[in-house]
Amino acid sequence: MSDWIKCSDRLPEEHQDCLVxxxxxxxxxxxxxxxxxxxxxxxxxxxxxxxxxxxPLPAPPAE
Incomplete structure (x- = not known):
């Protein structure tokens, strides 16, 4: 998984699903x-x- 991003530094793209x-x-x-x-x-x-x-959410598992 990626690093946490401070909301004061940057916000997600419009309609982006994410972990908060x-x-x-x-x-x-x-x-x-x-x-x-x-x-x-x-x-x-x-x-x-x-x-x-x-x-950002991680990629789903490979099947």
Whole structure:
């Protein structure tokens, strides 16, 4: 897999699917972070959380 890219450095192409990394504030776990797949369109990711880093999805396995 490729390296994480800071959103402040560069954003994905429009309609690009990617793996995203974001912080989820929580009372019990203040430093909890998550990764999920998301699409980038209309200048933002499809998840409501603030994404801090992203990377392209890896190629699918060869059959």
């Amino acid at each position: 990394y974001y912080h989820e504030p929580s009372v019990n776990f203040p430093n909890l972070h998550f990764m999920t797949e998301s699409s980038f369109y209309n200048g933002s990711f499809e998840i409501p959380e603030e994404v801090t880093h992203w990377q």
